[in-house]
Amino acid sequence: MTTSRTADILAxxxxxxxxxxxxxxxxxxxxxxxxxxxxxxxxLARPLSAPPFKPPSLQYPFGTDKFGxxxxxxxxxxxPLTLQVGLIAGVLGVSIATVLAFASAYYxxxxxxxxxxxxxxxxxxxxxxLLIMIAIVVRDITITQMALVVASTAWLWPTRTMRSQVxxxxxxxxxxxxxxxxxxxxxxxxxxxxxxxIPIIVANLVSTIASAILATIGLEALGLGPSEIPTxxxxxxxxxxxxxxxxxxxxWWVPPIVIIVLxxxxxxxxxTGLDEIANPRLxxxx
Amino acid sequence: MTAKYVINRLVFVVVxxxxxxTINFFxxxxxxxxxxxxxxxxxxxxxxxxxxxxxxxxxxxxxxxRQFGLDKPLWLQYLNYLGNLVRFxxxxxxxxxxxxxxxxxxxxxPWTVGLLGVTTxxxxxxxxxxxxxVAWKRSVAWxxxxxxxxxxxxxxxxxxxxxxxxxxxxxxxxxxPGNGGYSFTxxxxxxxxxxxxxxxHLVLPALSVILSxxxxxxxxxxxxxxxxxxxxxxxxxEAKGLKPTTLFFRYAFRNTLxxxxxxxALALGYVLSGSILVEVVFGLPGIGSTLFEAIKGVDxxxxxxxxxxIILSLTVSILILDLTLPILDPRIQYxxx
Numbered sequence: 151m152t153t154s155r156t157a158d159i160l161a162x163x164x165x166x167x168x169x170x171x172x173x174x175x176x177x178x179x180x181x182x183x184x185x186x187x188x189x190x191x192x193x194l195a196r197p198l199s200a201p202p203f204k205p206p207s208l209q210y211p212f213g214t215d216k217f218g219x220x221x222x223x224x225x226x227x228x229x230p231l232t233l234q235v236g237l238i239a240g241v242l243g244v245s246i247a248t249v250l251a252f253a254s255a256y257y258x259x260x261x262x263x264x265x266x267x268x269x270x271x272x273x274x275x276x277x278x279x280l281l282i283m284i285a286i287v288v289r290d291i292t293i294t295q296m297a298l299v300v301a302s303t304a305w306l307w308p309t310r311t312m313r314s315q316v317x318x319x320x321x322x323x324x325x326x327x328x329x330x331x332x333x334x335x336x337x338x339x340x341x342x343x344x345x346x347x348i349p350i351i352v353a354n355l356v357s358t359i360a361s362a363i364l365a366t367i368g369l370e371a372l373g374l375g376p377s378e379i380p381t382x383x384x385x386x387x388x389x390x391x392x393x394x395x396x397x398x399x400x401x402w403w404v405p406p407i408v409i410i411v412l413x414x415x416x417x418x419x420x421x422t423g424l425d426e427i428a429n430p431r432l433x434x435x436x
Numbered sequence: 437m438t439a440k441y442v443i444n445r446l447v448f449v450v451v452x453x454x455x456x457x458t459i460n461f462f463x464x465x466x467x468x469x470x471x472x473x474x475x476x477x478x479x480x481x482x483x484x485x486x487x488x489x490x491x492x493x494x495x496x497x498x499x500x501x502r503q504f505g506l507d508k509p510l511w512l513q514y515l516n517y518l519g520n521l522v523r524f525x526x527x528x529x530x531x532x533x534x535x536x537x538x539x540x541x542x543x544x545x546p547w548t549v550g551l552l553g554v555t556t557x558x559x560x561x562x563x564x565x566x567x568x569x570v571a572w573k574r575s576v577a578w579x580x581x582x583x584x585x586x587x588x589x590x591x592x593x594x595x596x597x598x599x600x601x602x603x604x605x606x607x608x609x610x611x612x613p614g615n616g617g618y619s620f621t622x623x624x625x626x627x628x629x630x631x632x633x634x635x636x637h638l639v640l641p642a643l644s645v646i647l648s649x650x651x652x653x654x655x656x657x658x659x660x661x662x663x664x665x666x667x668x669x670x671x672x673x674e675a676k677g678l679k680p681t682t683l684f685f686r687y688a689f690r691n692t693l694x695x696x697x698x699x700x701a702l703a704l705g706y707v708l709s710g711s712i713l714v715e716v717v718f719g720l721p722g723i724g725s726t727l728f729e730a731i732k733g734v735d736x737x738x739x740x741x742x743x744x745x746i747i748l749s750l751t752v753s754i755l756i757l758d759l760t761l762p763i764l765d766p767r768i769q770y771x772x773x
Contacts, residue, residue: 275510275705277705279743280456282743286464302753373728389599390713391732396602
């Protein structure tokens with residue numbers, strides 16, 4: 151069983167190189183910060199731990215920034231923090247969305263009307279504007295608070311997509327049969343609908359995490375994140391306000407940009423690869 | 437297009453704007469902050485002599501609260517706030533005290549509208565043409581190879597692409613200026629030399645938006661094009677022996693444009709928020725840079741004013757798109773459902 155399951159997954163990945171490449175990139179980033187945190191002293195990510203503006207060398211592989219941070223250490227400390235915010239916000243957002251989508255689509259009525267309006271209104275307002283409004287009133291924001299702020303808008307889009315999926319699923323024959331055989335609403339949701347929705351939930355999770363990370367980095371780059379921690383977006387903020395690009399300190403902004411681009415590329419490839427699972431009509435004949 | 441549909445859209449716009457402003461009003465108040473007390477305390481610790489006498493601070497705080505209307509009951513403050521917003525009165529900036537927020541926003545608006553208008557138009561046109569050509573079975577093979585990298589570019593936020601372009605073309609090659617909307621020595625006036633100066637400053641920011649947006653439009657267009665190519669009228673037109681260019685533009689391309697207009701309504705918010713940091717990266721004096729400075733200087737009135745302006749202009753643009761779509765496509769029956 152396990153071997154055939156593994157073989158299935160491998161066969162799927164071979165047919166679906168995008169998902170495979172995406173997963174390889176994401177694993178690479180996790181390995182970088184994982185192995186890095188074991189081998190490089192995190193204290194070096196603090197200001198004044200090295201002379202400022204040293205170009206990359208054997209001693210400082212990624213160079214040092216204006217404040218005397220070892221950029222390699224800063225990347226190793228900052229990358230998981232940014233990922234963490236995106237991950238918490240994405241998981242929270244999709245969990246909220248799953249509950250709301252089921253409640254709203256399955257039970258309908260006034261609750262459905264309210265949810266539909268809130269989602270429509272919320273999606274019309276650019277989420278970064280809502281996030282700015284929330285983030286400016288939280289002083290000295292922590293990583294967890296940051297995740298909560300980002301989660302406050304992350305549930306809107308998955309709620310809309312999953313609600314329409316549940317709407318179409320609940321009209322199927324087997325759901326009707328379950329209802330006639332006396333299953334309660336909650337039982338139908340958990341036993342009949344949920345298993346069919348899992349691929350869609352997973353696909354939504356990947357895209358929600360991607361947009362949560364995008365929003366996180368955007369907020370940090372606007373100066374609205376935690377102020378002393380070298381998160382990826384915060385480094386971009388420092389580079390912008392101290393015009394690091396025009397002064398030629400390329401090693402200051404190349405590492406965060408490379409990591410951010412790799413994160414997005416990995417998530418983008420993984421989510422287009424997952425589309426095939428979520429939407430079996432796209433599935434090619436093997 | 438029925439009257440019911442129009443009314444429905446109008447009510448929706450009002451609800452969107454009202455919700456945003458209400459959140460904007462109540463969030464700072466439930467967060468339990470007292471900006472005036474904090475500011476006075478900061479100035480006292482800064483050692484301004486006038487504040488040093490004990491008891492004076494309380495008087496000053498009371499006076500400021502009275503001036504900003506904060507001593508009135510909450511519902512009255514809320515009504516005043518809504519009334520002021522309707523008249524575009526966002527109050528005065530805190531760091532640049534007597535300047536009206538609306539003046540500050542008015543100064544930045546032309547830059548943002550100009551940059552976004554031009555880049556959105558260009559990226560929709562280029563992206564749509566490109567996406568259509570990629571899907572078109574008669575087009576050349578190298579186009580297909582461009583499709584991958586362009587789609588990958590669309591996964592990168594505008595401002596990061598901006599940083600890279602800034603380094604390559606402003607710092608490295610020195611082809612374009614890297615900072616500001618015009619040269620330090622230039623005097624803003626209506627002359628060709630000044631216009632040329634501005635254009636040179638806008639090339640890089642525009643390019644960073646267009647490069648990453650083109651992929652988005654191309655992906656949507658490719659899907660539409662594949663659908664249209666399978667339609668019966670295409671087979672008929674082909675059987676009639678029409679020229680390939682006529683087939684492409686008159687038969688296929690025209691019919692794929694409508695879904696792009698719908699996507700425009702969805703994408704505008706993303707374009708707007710993405711361009712904030714592009715302006716900051718290139719030092720353009722638009723709304724985005726103003727917002728960035730206001731966040732840095734904790735200038736609440738300016739932040740709130742800009743957030744309101746952006747949400748208002750976005751919802752109004754979406755309303756216009758919603759109302760023009762049924763005119764563009766008579767097949768759509770709105771308001772019946």
